Amino acid sequence: MDISFGFDDFATELGELEIRKTRKFDRVWKIGHGGSIASPMVIHKNMLLFGALDSYLYCVNADNGKNYGGLEQVTG
Secondary structure, X not given: XXXXXXXXXXXXXXXXXXXXXXXXXOOOOOOOOOOOEOOOOEEEOOEEEEEEOOOEEEEEEOOOOOEEEXXXXXXX
């Protein structure tokens, strides 16, 4: 492959090119919730707490992904 930079006396050749896709993280667990996450996630005693757009606060075990149910948020 020739790459030109607009100079007559300057040429660059690319020999071998290898592209590899590497995964940095593996999914440990996946949880479905009732809407997009609408608040910053908080970690307390290995529990993930976050609010979703369905007006519920969710509590999930960080080790195994067990969902301890949604608590309806009080508004107003």
